[in-house]
Amino acid sequence: MPSYTAPTKDMQFVLHDLLKISQSDIPGYSELEADFTAAILEEAGKITSEVLAPLNVVGDTEGCVLENGVVRTPTGFQEAFDQVRDGGWTALDMPEDFGGQGLPYVMGTAVGEMFSSANQAFTMYQGLTHGAASAILAHGSDDQKAAYLPKMVSCEWTGTMNLTEPHCGTDLGLMRTKAVPQDDGSYKISGQKIFISAGEHEMSSNIIHLVLAKIPGGPDGIKGVSLFIVPKFILNDDGTPGARNGVSCGKIEEKMGIHGNSTCVMNYDEATGYLLGEAHKGMRAMFTMMNEARLGVGMQGLAQAEAAYQNAVIYAKDRLQGRAVTGVENPDGPADPLIVHPDIRRNLMDQKSFIEGARAFMLWGAMMIDQSHRQNDKAADGLISLLTPVIKGFLTDQGYDMTVQAQQVYGGHGYIEEWGMSQFTRDARIAMIYEGANGVQALDLVGRKLAADGGKHVMAFFELVKNFIKDNDGNEALKQDFLNPLKAASKDLQAAGMYFMQNGMKNPNHALSGSYDFMHLFGHVCLGLMWAQMAKAATEALDAGASDTSFYETKIATGRYYMARRLPATAMHLARINSGADTVMALDAANF
Amino acid sequence: MPSYTAPTKDMQFVLHDLLKISQSDIPGYSELEADFTAAILEEAGKITSEVLAPLNVVGDTEGCVLENGVVRTPTGFQEAFDQVRDGGWTALDMPEDFGGQGLPYVMGTAVGEMFSSANQAFTMYQGLTHGAASAILAHGSDDQKAAYLPKMVSCEWTGTMNLTEPHCGTDLGLMRTKAVPQDDGSYKISGQKIFISAGEHEMSSNIIHLVLAKIPGGPDGIKGVSLFIVPKFILNDDGTPGARNGVSCGKIEEKMGIHGNSTCVMNYDEATGYLLGEAHKGMRAMFTMMNEARLGVGMQGLAQAEAAYQNAVIYAKDRLQGRAVTGVENPDGPADPLIVHPDIRRNLMDQKSFIEGARAFMLWGAMMIDQSHRQNDKAADGLISLLTPVIKGFLTDQGYDMTVQAQQVYGGHGYIEEWGMSQFTRDARIAMIYEGANGVQALDLVGRKLAADGGKHVMAFFELVKNFIKDNDGNEALKQDFLNPLKAASKDLQAAGMYFMQNGMKNPNHALSGSYDFMHLFGHVCLGLMWAQMAKAATEALDAGASDTSFYETKIATGRYYMARRLPATAMHLARINSGADTVMALDAANF
Structure with a gap:
């Protein structure tokens, strides 16, 4: 079974030698001294390598199962999720007002890489919650923030993003889900959404769905789309989860990978929803989530490459096969380790040089997000906006290729599920597709940014x-x-x-x-x-x-x-x- | 579910417009007039698209199951195999002396592409038989040929190649399986072989294993390796399958793809084996199989790309999403088909231009094999020997990449198993690994050829x-x-x-x-x-x-x-x- 060791040292190098974060004037950065960040990264390294990584294969093998409307997540996921929640890992870079730790985004990103490397399918439960909470933070009313954010920041409740429908993914203007206004100011949401990650499960006591839908009579196409909060359990007056809402999981998709995450068909049948932000301005609100999500997905490309690389290195050092062309290097053994061979080196160096470069790129990007959010730095905001499709598209394409190369180091064993290398490839494949397929990223880059x-x-x-x-x-x-x-x-x-x-x-x-x-x-x-x-x-x-x-x-x-x-x-x-x-x-x- | 249509017209173009086969002086080529090859290709197209392609997803979903020593192949495989046998498709380019149709290798290659496109996992059962039969043809005694070839040519019996052991794949000199000489001239074979494709199943009445092993006392390393025929059922004096030999399937591997093929751990426990070719010259004999197998694997890269491409094109024409940037092209529909978008075009053109180029390369290579075998043409033999690692490595790497691109056209649906695009990618992945991982091909090319x-x-x-x-x-x-x-x-x-x-x-x-x-x-x-x-x-x-x-x-x-x-x-x-x-x-x- 593959193992994972958090690349703490390399992250410290990027944060302190390269980005020199504690010398930056970005608010909150001065406290990010090397000792402090080391402590956080070491702790994150511990939980990811000891708790999450061992569940990665379990999640892949067992997958999620829908039975009588209830989704069962893989063995151990619930306990691990409790542990992650208890450790405050879901709230690292969320505002202290809502129970977060208020750390800069750059730290959330470094820790996030570890989580994704260790167990991407698991980490998506909290990742989507983070995205949904960010959208409520940016566009919600004070009441909405008070009602939802504390529970979402702690991941007591999780969140989802509902965009895609069977007939439309990229072209959301074709959307059919409708939201009918009610006298009390709420809406009745009806329609079907697909590919909803973490759409249904029992690991949290409520699930807050953010749903794009059209209010009848609004503008045609994409301009008539609004965003709604649709809780799985409608909140009681005291804020606790109450009546079951008209939303249900119709099916769990059989996917190429990320089996541990429940990818659901979600059916909305006159579900009660609450407008988030302005009517017909849903895409703008959704983009708050999507931009963050795109950076997060770019990171997944890097993270899967890192995890796969680590195991390829272990195998290349262990496996004895052939002799170095320049002379025997392991005279006491029956053969030399794979790592003596130039083409294995080429393969591993491709991976290593990509991963470390991508990590620096990712953390530099995260620093720009902090400059934008914490200093209202328009230049940084413009630059990261330009680079977001590059991070998403390039890092996931290359990250995927690197998992394929890592798998190749194992020869035939790379193709056998037991060795775990196939999972990195299969899990990494989704990152090229979701949050805007990479062709759409390229279009965004050249056609817009x-x-x-x-x-x-x-x-x-x-x-x-x-x-x-x-x-x-x-x-x-x-x-x-x-x-x-x-x-x-x-x-x-x-x-x-x-x-x-x-x-x-x-x-x-x-x-x-x-x-x-x-x-x-x-x-x-x-x-x-x-x-x-x-x-x-x-x-x-x-x-x-x-x-x-x-x-x-x-x-x-x-x-x-x-x-x-x-x-x-x-x-x-x-x-x-x-x-x-x-x-x-x-x-x-x-x-x- | 994906469909498959044999690219008969393009093959005819390569055979007749490009290679002008019927004008060649290679023995057997003059009869390959366009009408004749069209008839063969049309028939092959029919059985592959109508019988084998519909079983592709079935094989992937059901896989092979080992129960009480018996391997159950997926539903429909046995019936399809019977049909393939009855149609004479397993014997196309085998010698008429042993019941084959004696057609040139170039025709076997064209038909072979169709079989691999339609159902790679299925086709491997006959493909490995073909390889094993070729080795017996090249290195067997007259008695061995008479005993095994007629049944193997007809695929009444199937064949396997047994090289890899748990601790050695590329470096076969480390092999531990041993062959102890017996008084009657046979050997007792003991050891464990892994990754044995089609190693055990019930679709044929006997399985002829070709097994590499070391005769004790022979030279060290690769020079002490010999090749043996080890039938699942030892032949009676009248040539019919008799007593069960000491060979059994210990396990079926869980793989990333080609689930329909039973990839077995094979245990040899004093199994009776017969030397094939000379003692300690096993690698030479095995290379007869491997060179042919490498060309066949290169073809699989092309074949999976073709199958994936066909479905990507269908989807790109069907799926309505967005509008052409140069103006609406489907004014009566809610959106334009994907195929209007330049980046989708780029994606599809990458695939199409690779596939058609690779097909020509493959068939040109097959023609050189015919020149070598039928005309003893040393120049052709030298050139195809040089190009074999290129065909194997380049076509499988690129072919795999193309299946990934085809999957990408489907967006999120490409990741869902139901749509079948993931299978092309997962099945194509093995071709970069088996018959010598592509790094080994590169080494063979630069270090030897x-x-x-x-x-x-x-x-x-x-x-x-x-x-x-x-x-x-x-x-x-x-x-x-x-x-x-x-x-x-x-x-x-x-x-x-x-x-x-x-x-x-x-x-x-x-x-x-x-x-x-x-x-x-x-x-x-x-x-x-x-x-x-x-x-x-x-x-x-x-x-x-x-x-x-x-x-x-x-x-x-x-x-x-x-x-x-x-x-x-x-x-x-x-x-x-x-x-x-x-x-x-x-x-x-x-x-x-």
Whole structure:
């Protein structure tokens, strides 16, 4: 069975050596000294590796079962959920007013990675609750906040997001679920929603569904969509869960992975709902959840890759097979360990260099969320808004590929469920799909975010890269291996943006045919930037006489690998983008 | 539930427009007129789409069950197997002397693709039999051939390959299974073999296991391995199955996919076995099976991609979601079909251009097998030997990626087992692993095949590309879109080979660190060559006044896509290769 060890040390490196969080003027950051964050990360590491990780295979094997309207979660999930709740892990970055611990988002993100690595299906129960609570926090009335948030922050009640219907996922304007106004100000919600993660279960005493629906007589399409709070148990006047609402789970889907999470068909049959935010402005409110959820899903890509990688390394060191081509390395054994072989190294270095780069990218992104929320920093808000589809799309695509590579290290055993490597791949697969399939992320990036605010945010990104290169121009240790490749990759990204500007106006297909490649090109440049910055930070630590030289030297060596071996993908993506829409759109639909 | 329609027309294009098989002087090819091959392909298309494809999901859902030593295959498999046998489909390219139809390997390959697309797990029962029969054909005594081949050719008896043991897969020198000589010339085989596909089942009246084992006292390591025939039921003097042999299935593995195939742990307990070929020359005999099996596995990559693609296209045309960015295309519907969107097009074109290129590559490879077997053509034999790891590794990696892309077209429904897209991905995953994991293919390619016979075969490949470009130099229709990109890609491949020559001698790690990229680079050049040749063939057909202009024009347009969008990957692979081993091998094992 796979194991999981929280990468505390690497997170500390990113938080303190790279982002230097405790020196930041973001409110709440000054208390994030290395000792303090270490204590949190160590504790989170303990519960995730000792309690959640051992339940990962259990969740996959048992799945969730619907019997007589009741959903049974896998053995041990309830106890673990109680433990997570008792430890206050669900409330880390929620406001203290509602029982949270008020820590910055960056800490929630670091801890969140551990939870997702250890047990993605389990973590979704609290993750969706977090998203739903955030939407109520942002758009709810004071009464709604008071009624729902304390219980949701503690995860005594969980939450869900209800968007998709059988005939519409991405195109929510086609939605049929309706919300009929009642005399008392509430609504009667009727319709069917599908793919509702954590839609029904017994681990919490209430489930607060956030449901998109149309109020009859409202505008057509997406502009007529409103958001509603629909509790599983309608609250009594004293705030306790009361009568069962008209919402039920019709079916649990059989999925490729995340079996431990109950993915439900939810039937709303004149269920009582309460408008959240303004009527017909439901998409705006939902986007509060979705943007956060997209970052969280990007993190899942990284998190599954990390978990799979750890086990691939263990296997590569244990399994004796063949001899090193440069001479026997394990003369006392019948063969050398897999890890001596160059192609196994390539495989593992792909994973390691992706994971550490992605972790830095993710935590940098989380820091921008804090700048946006805690300092009302418009520049940070604009930049993270631009980068959100990159984090979601690039990290989940690459994260998935890395789980496939990790599985490959195991040879035939990687295909056998008993070894647990298949689960990482199967679980990671969903992250490329939900919260907006990655093609939709690419569309969001190129069709919306790139030109937002006159293209100001992407220009800011280029400035940032340019300034980093310029500021370190005299740094010979960085120049050849880091700055030059970064400059080349960034030039490819700029050229791609230029191609879109020059050709997308004439025919938007020229831009959209290259959107997916652009998302990946952008992701590589971001990771290249992270690696250049991390190499600098590691060099500075070494120069300052850090005792753990091997950690910092490994960091620099891993960065060199990324720059030499992964970053050259940018030229390929640019070539594809520059070929335009003609070959993409050439065929009549009938000729596919 | 997914459907499957055999791509008969495209196969006919490859066989007749591209390869012009009936004009070849390979013995047996002159009878392969278009009418004749069409008749075979139409019939194969019928049984695969009507009988095997509907059982694909059944096999995945039910899997195989071991009860009291008996393996139960999924509902309908036995009846379908009988039907396949009765139709003579198992014997298409086996010699007439043993009851086969004596058709060339190229026809077996075309039909084999259909079988694998329709139901990979099912097809493996006959596929492994074919491999085992080939080994007996090549290395068996006349008595052995007479005793086993007629029944195996008809699949009245099935066959297996037993290589892997729990502690060794790639490194078979570590093998522990032993074969003790008996006075009557037979051997007693004892040991445990794992991952034995079709190892035990009731669909055939006997199972002929080919088992690698060591005769005590023989040479150490791989040089002490011999190959044995171990029938499930020992033959009576009259050749009928008699006493149960000491071989049994200890367990059926729970796998990520190909659930319909029984993957067994096989226990040999003093089982009676008969030496096949020479003692201690077992690996040589086994390679007869493995080379054929590797081509067959490469084909599975293509075949799963084809099946997944067909369903992705259906969904992309059916599912209404969003509006075309260039203007509404389905004004009477609530939304436009997915296929209007450029990124969906990109996704589908990736698949289509891979599949058709891979099909041509596969069938060209099969033609070389025929040249080798039927004409003793050493050049063809050398070239297909070089290309075998490329076909296996590149086609299965890319084929898998394409099933993932096809799944992506379905959005959330792609993750739900009910829709069947997950199965294509899960089934395709194994092809990257078995018959030599793809890293081992890359090692075989770079460490062995490239330099074989003084590098003569790779030089021949380059000559072939160069001559094609030169011979068509005046063809302006081809030049810009096909010949120039092919030339550039081929130059990348040559540069990579040069890098290996110049650096691999000093340190083999410089070559082996780039082996995986080289395999993909090579694969792209092969598909680029196929597309250039197909574009030429299609142009000629149009010039000759072919009636189905839309088919040929689509072929050319699809080729343009590959050259513009897929082939640029070669430069990335070259850049990675040229970065050498330093970043790959930099870390101490402890620092992973």
